[in-house]
Amino acid sequence: MTKRVKRNVASTPTSTATPASSLAPQELSPSPHASKRGKTRPDRAPAPRTSFSLTACRKWFATYLSQDGDKQIEPAGVMKLCEDLNVTPENPVLLVLASDAGCERMGYFTWNEWLSAMNKYQCASAGSLKAKLPLLEARLTTPTELDVIYKFAYDFARSAQDNPAQRSLDKDLAIDMWQLLLRRGWPLLPTFLNFVRSNAIKVVTRDQWRSLLAFARENTDTVENYDETQACTLIFLSFSLSLSLSLSLSLSLSLSLSLSLSLSLFLSFSLSTNLTWMTNAECFV
Numbered sequence: 614m615t616k617r618v619k620r621n622v623a624s625t626p627t628s629t630a631t632p633a634s635s636l637a638p639q640e641l642s643p644s645p646h647a648s649k650r651g652k653t654r655p656d657r658a659p660a661p662r663t664s665f666s667l668t669a670c671r672k673w674f675a676t677y678l679s680q681d682g683d684k685q686i687e688p689a690g691v692m693k694l695c696e697d698l699n700v701t702p703e704n705p706v707l708l709v710l711a712s713d714a715g716c717e718r719m720g721y722f723t724w725n726e727w728l729s730a731m732n733k734y735q736c737a738s739a740g741s742l743k744a745k746l747p748l749l750e751a752r753l754t755t756p757t758e759l760d761v762i763y764k765f766a767y768d769f770a771r772s773a774q775d776n777p778a779q780r781s782l783d784k785d786l787a788i789d790m791w792q793l794l795l796r797r798g799w800p801l802l803p804t805f806l807n808f809v810r811s812n813a814i815k816v817v818t819r820d821q822w823r824s825l826l827a828f829a830r831e832n833t834d835t836v837e838n839y840d841e842t843q844a845c846t847l848i849f850l851s852f853s854l855s856l857s858l859s860l861s862l863s864l865s866l867s868l869s870l871s872l873s874l875s876l877s878l879f880l881s882f883s884l885s886t887n888l889t890w891m892t893n894a895e896c897f898v
Contacts, residue, residue, distance in 0.1 A: 667728075669737035674727050686722040697739035698746065705793045709749040712765040719773040754798065760826070766790050767822045781816035784809060791825070799829040808852050821848055 677690030686694070695702050714722060714730035736742040752758040770786045771777060782790075788806055795802050828849050 665732060665735045666737045670728065670731050671724075673738055674722075674724060677722075684724065686727065688720040691720055691722070694739070698743050700746070703793065705753055706746050706749045708766060708769075708790075708793055709752055709762055711769060712762045716769060717772060719769055753794065756830075759794070759798075763794055763826050764823070766794060767819060779816075781818050782822065784815055784817060787817040787822065795826075795829060800834040801829070801832065805852060809848075812848070812851070814848065824849065 674686070677686045677693055679687055679689055691707075692702065695704075695707070698706075700706060710730055711719070713733055714726040716722060716726050731737065731742070734742065734745055736745065753762065767782060767790075770790050771779065771782055773786060774783055788809060791802065791806065799805075832853075
């Protein structure tokens, strides 16, 4: 059964100010729509036009299908879309697109999912979508927008697992998603990801995933503000302790090197002074 699609309706343009001369009383001419009783019927405003074409959008969708009869875009079609948009598959705008479409499987677009996003963007061609990519990418820097996309990404990534029914997310997939979503807004991300890679954990729970975004916002470039008494997950406590220990060791090493350098300079100065004194003494003798 074919579903009807409700098109977005552009707002009616505001009428321009009426010239002062037109405000003077004028003789009214009979309206062509006047009824026999002498009442007038206002003219109906023409329906506003939109640039979105459902037919063009469907034809564009069909260009990414693997073969006639397919009902959804598959990974090969997504790769072709990336080529048309001149982006790599790792570009975070694809994650924004998937979120707006409400995709249930990574690497796939059904017609309804595709139409949901393109109707929102008012795009019916690769060129029109490409022009909106900067706006899509900018949404990752808006906290409220990022909250929605970040929440969507967990289940979206789970769909790519060998066992999609698994409630937790594989560590490697979680790392890939974090790199897409947080690489521009969290200076500690590389350090955190190295910690996760070396940690014995194999999966990331939904609670750990959700809590990381709040943790990153509270601890942008240091863990000094981290409140251990409010730790939601052990991984953040372990990371904070690990980072604090690394910083302490780094400071100790820097202090040791500084002391060693100072001692070396002192010994060099003393040796130079002694040699100078001995040379002067020999000359005196």
